[in-house]
Amino acid sequence: METTSDRLLWMYRTMVEIREYEETMAKVYLEGKLPPKIQKGLAFDIGAGPAPGEMHLAAGQEPVAVGVCAHLRKEDTVVGAHRSHHFAIAKGVPLNAMTAEMFGKVTGLGRGKGGHMHLFDPEHKFSCSGIVGAGAPQACGAALAARKLGKDWVAIAFFGEGAANQGAFHEALNLAALWQLPVVFVCEDNKYGISVEKGDSTAIASNADRAAGYGMPGVLVEKNDALAVFEAAGVAIDRARRGEGPTLIEVKTDRYYGHFQGDPETYRPKGEVKELREHDPIPALGGVLRAQGLLDDARDAELRDAIKAKVQAAFEFARQSPYPDVAEAHQHVFAD
Amino acid sequence: MTTQHKSRTLTMAQAISEAIGQEMERDERVFVMGEDVGKYGGIFSATTGLYERFGKERIMDTPISETAFMGAAIGAAAEGLRPIAELMFVDFFGVCFDQIYNHLAKNTYMAGGNIKLPAVVMTGIGGGYNDAAQHSQCLYASFAHMPGMKVVVPSNAYDAKGLMVEAIRDDNPVVYCYHKGIMGLSWMSYFEGSTNEVPEEAYAIPFGKARVVREGTDVTIVTLSQMVQKAVLAADLLANEGISAEIIDLRTIVPLDTETVLASVAKTGRLLVADEDYLHFGLSGEIAALVAEHLDSIRLHAPVRRLAVNAVPIPFSRPLEQHVIPQVDGIVAAVKAQLATPIGL
Numbered sequence: 005m006e007t008t009s010d011r012l013l014w015m016y017r018t019m020v021e022i023r024e025y026e027e028t029m030a031k032v033y034l035e036g037k038l039p040p041k042i043q044k045g046l047a048f049d050i051g052a053g054p055a056p057g058e059m060h061l062a063a064g065q066e067p068v069a070v071g072v073c074a075h076l077r078k079e080d081t082v083v084g085a086h087r088s089h090h091f092a093i094a095k096g097v098p099l100n101a102m103t104a105e106m107f108g109k110v111t112g113l114g115r116g117k118g119g120h121m122h123l124f125d126p127e128h129k130f131s132c133s134g135i136v137g138a139g140a141p142q143a144c145g146a147a148l149a150a151r152k153l154g155k156d157w158v159a160i161a162f163f164g165e166g167a168a169n170q171g172a173f174h175e176a177l178n179l180a181a182l183w184q185l186p187v188v189f190v191c192e193d194n195k196y197g198i199s200v201e202k203g204d205s206t207a208i209a210s211n212a213d214r215a216a217g218y219g220m221p222g223v224l225v226e227k228n229d230a231l232a233v234f235e236a237a238g239v240a241i242d243r244a245r246r247g248e249g250p251t252l253i254e255v256k257t258d259r260y261y262g263h264f265q266g267d268p269e270t271y272r273p274k275g276e277v278k279e280l281r282e283h284d285p286i287p288a289l290g291g292v293l294r295a296q297g298l299l300d301d302a303r304d305a306e307l308r309d310a311i312k313a314k315v316q317a318a319f320e321f322a323r324q325s326p327y328p329d330v331a332e333a334h335q336h337v338f339a340d
Numbered sequence: 341m342t343t344q345h346k347s348r349t350l351t352m353a354q355a356i357s358e359a360i361g362q363e364m365e366r367d368e369r370v371f372v373m374g375e376d377v378g379k380y381g382g383i384f385s386a387t388t389g390l391y392e393r394f395g396k397e398r399i400m401d402t403p404i405s406e407t408a409f410m411g412a413a414i415g416a417a418a419e420g421l422r423p424i425a426e427l428m429f430v431d432f433f434g435v436c437f438d439q440i441y442n443h444l445a446k447n448t449y450m451a452g453g454n455i456k457l458p459a460v461v462m463t464g465i466g467g468g469y470n471d472a473a474q475h476s477q478c479l480y481a482s483f484a485h486m487p488g489m490k491v492v493v494p495s496n497a498y499d500a501k502g503l504m505v506e507a508i509r510d511d512n513p514v515v516y517c518y519h520k521g522i523m524g525l526s527w528m529s530y531f532e533g534s535t536n537e538v539p540e541e542a543y544a545i546p547f548g549k550a551r552v553v554r555e556g557t558d559v560t561i562v563t564l565s566q567m568v569q570k571a572v573l574a575a576d577l578l579a580n581e582g583i584s585a586e587i588i589d590l591r592t593i594v595p596l597d598t599e600t601v602l603a604s605v606a607k608t609g610r611l612l613v614a615d616e617d618y619l620h621f622g623l624s625g626e627i628a629a630l631v632a633e634h635l636d637s638i639r640l641h642a643p644v645r646r647l648a649v650n651a652v653p654i655p656f657s658r659p660l661e662q663h664v665i666p667q668v669d670g671i672v673a674a675v676k677a678q679l680a681t682p683i684g685l
Contacts, residue, residue, distance in 0.1 A: 081419070115452030124451035131418070131455075135442050141408045142443070145415020145423075152371070152397070152421060159415070172438070175408035182403065336453035337487050339511040 009298055011074045015230050016293055018073075019066040019286045021311045022090045025099070026063040026261075028315050029089070029106070033059050033265050048266050054323060055106050057119055060087035064228070064260035067285045068192050069094040071233025071255075072160055075241045081146035081159040083139035084132035086121045091132070091162050097125045099318035109325035116328050117336065136197075137170030139163060140189060144176050147185035147244075158186045158244040165254070166197030168211040177218040177252065186244035188237065189252045194259035199271035215252035225255040230289045258283070350538040351524025353385035355497035356462075359504035360424060361390055362542040364398060367422065370508055371398040373409045374426030374462075383428055384464045384523050406436035410461070414444050417459040422508060427463040430479045430517060444513045445488030456511045460504075465493075466519035466566055466616055467665055469528050473653035476661075478565070478615075481622040483515045484593045490514045490547055491594040495522065495568035496534045499591055502545030509544060519566040519616075531569035548595035552604070556586035559610040559675050562601055562627050564590040567614045567666065574671035585675060593623060598630055602638065605631050609641035610678050614671050619648035642678040647671065 036042075036053030043049060050057065062069070065087070073094035076082070084091040092102055097113070105112030106120040113123050121134035129146075133139050143161035150157035167173050168191055180187045191211050195202055208214070215222025221243075223236045233255055240251035258280040262269045293299035350358065364370045371394075372387055378401035381388035391399040402409040406427060413423040427433060433440065440461065448455055467476030484491045490512055494500040500518065507514040522534035553568060554575055561571045568589045575585040586604050590597065605611045611631050613624035624646035631638060647666035655661050 081415070083415070113452070114450050114454065117452050118450035122447075122450040124447065124455055126418070126451070126455050131447070131451075133443060135438055138411065138438055138443060141411020141439060142415035142418070144408065145412035145417070146419050147415070148412055149416040149419035149421050152416070153419070171435075172407045172411065175403070175405035176411065178403055179405055179408040179412065336449050336451075338490070339448050339453060339456040339458075 015070040022066045026061040059265040061261045062090040064258040067230040072237040081129045083143045088132035095130045096128045100321040103318040103322040107322040110328040111325040137167035137172040140176035147187040165193040180250040181218040184249040188240045191254040198263040212254040223253045228257045347537045347539040350497045352497045352500045353523040355501040356386045359501040363508040370422045372424045373400045410436045410439035417457040424460040430463040462516045465517045472656040476654040478617040493517045493565045506544040533569040547592040550597035550600040551589045553587040556584035558584045560604040560608045563614040573668045615648040
């Protein structure tokens with residue numbers, strides 16, 4: 005990604021890919037989980053279907069992933085949380101192995117033993133965790149390693165606004181600032197911690213203000229906009245790469261789906277999602293590209309067709325892949 | 341000129357810091373993080389002298405933020421470094437256990453073996469010096485209960501060095517538990533048997549190999565950590581009465597040397613487990629179950645007995661603490677009771 009236009013196009017394409025992925029998963033996830041194919045009396049069966057278990061989708065939150073990852077190199081580390089497909093895709097994690105992992109197949113990133121909240125791709129230096137707030141200290145460790153190895157690599161910790169009330173978040177911020185680690189903390193404020201609104205969980209309006217308590221810059225990105233995130237993240241990542249220490253960024257973003265698929269979303273005002281979708285960041289960036297002559301209808305259609313095919317191929321790969329042999333359950337507790 | 345392999349008498353604390361120092365010289369990826377590990381040299385002296393040799397970039401004092409530095413150890417280990425993170429007292433695992441058992445212990449598995457986390461969590465365990473319920477526990481069985489962590493519990497300086505070298509070189513998370521009452525500190529009475537001859541050069545003791553501390557024929561005492569030293573004193577007293585006790589020092593509980601335990605019990609026909617951790621759902625029950633599962637090849641002459649901390653927090657008051665933690669006289673009495681209680685029916 006040498007030029008700005010390359011990066012803009014990459015961000016657009018990647019957002020389209022993330023959206024396509026999440027919408028496909030939303031459909032596939034429901035396979036086998038609804039009546040009449042499930043136990044009588046149930047409305048939904050979480051453990052059924054090709055992609056069983058919890059499923060947290062990130063449609064709407066694409067700007068955060070692409071705005072940050074557009075600045076990253078393969079050697080930079082990304083640590084995500086439970087809702088991390090967008091980060092994984094933006095960091096270059098291969099769709100086939102990622103999807104197979106969510107299907108519990110042996111061809112998955114973790115040979116089917118992690119699932120969608122626990123994606124590990126050491127080649128692309130990506131990991132995530134189902135424990136809220138847990139990634140921030142681990143990103144500090146990656147950043148510490150970069151410094152010890154004499155590299156200008158950076159580490160990104162992505163987490164939701166709910167995580168900013170975890171002790172791990174505060175301990176990590178203090179450690180990062182104390183040791184001036186090349187880490188950027190990126191908080192996605194999608195307004196809800198499962199069902200609890202930010203105002204009902206957090207004493208201050210902007211988590212970016214909390215940065216001041218740790219002597220690091222805090223930046224609030226008020227729009228769910230890829231270019232705004234790109235700009236803020238660029239400053240923070242350059243700063244980290246230069247060895248000038250950490251930054252905390254909070255982005256106000258939008259969650260189009262429930263906390264997890266199957267979430268009745270009774271806590272959400274009627275029509276909220278419809279309203280949010282009217283400010284979809286993907287056509288917004290598309291408009292910018294069109295204005296610059298980087299995109300037109302034909303190119304957009306071509307790009308979307310290619311992405312659709314890529315995502316379909318990943319799901320097909322996952323479907324066709326075998327499950328691990330049960331003997332594998334006893335392997336990999338320890339490294340060889 | 342011939343090369344001489346020298347050994348000296350070292351305390352367990354000296355042996356541990358020597359092992360860490362030698363491994364840090366050998367491998368620049370090794371570093372230490374923790375509270376007071378730097379200028380202070382570790383509250384229990386496990387890192388004494390290392391800050392002066394290696395400086396603050398490799399012997400890193402941390403804030404009192406166990407979650408932050410345990411997490412940082414995971415992040416650094418995933419990048420190929422070999423951190424040693426000291427959790428000052430094992431009792432503090434409560435403030436950082438998510439990083440330990442949900443991440444350090446599970447990430448390799450959830451990654452299908454695609455990542456390695458070569459980190460050592462080094463921690464002080466044990467009571468007997470009136471530090472009460474939040475600073476006196478052993479808890480090694482709690483780590484061993486959950487998959488993904490190797491658990492090392494040395495009883496003496498020689499083993500402590502070799503096991504620390506092995507822990508640092510291992511590609512997996514290792515929880516290394518040193519009992520404060522055998523470190524040989526100048527400010528806490530200790531069991532002198534733990535201070536012994538230690539070679540100068542680095543050497544590794546493989547995990548999963550128990551040590552027969554003393555051979556015997558009448559009873560097998562399976563034990564570990566400081567309790568090994570108590571068992572040795574008890575065995576001396578028993579020998580005076582013509583009772584021959586075999587002592588097995590487990591040294592590591594993950595992996596567990598089941599072979600040595602079973603062979604010894606098959607020979608003596610009696611099993612006493614002497615443990616300073618909690619009695620229920622723990623190490624002593626695990627060893628008893630192991631033997632029970634092999635009664636097709638073992639003939640017991642007496643019911644299995646277990647000595648451990650029986651369902652109470654560690655009390656502060658000296659007589660109470662001495663009462664709940666198994667002592668030398670308790671081991672002697674338990675063995676005698678076993679010899680007097682043959683299998684019924």
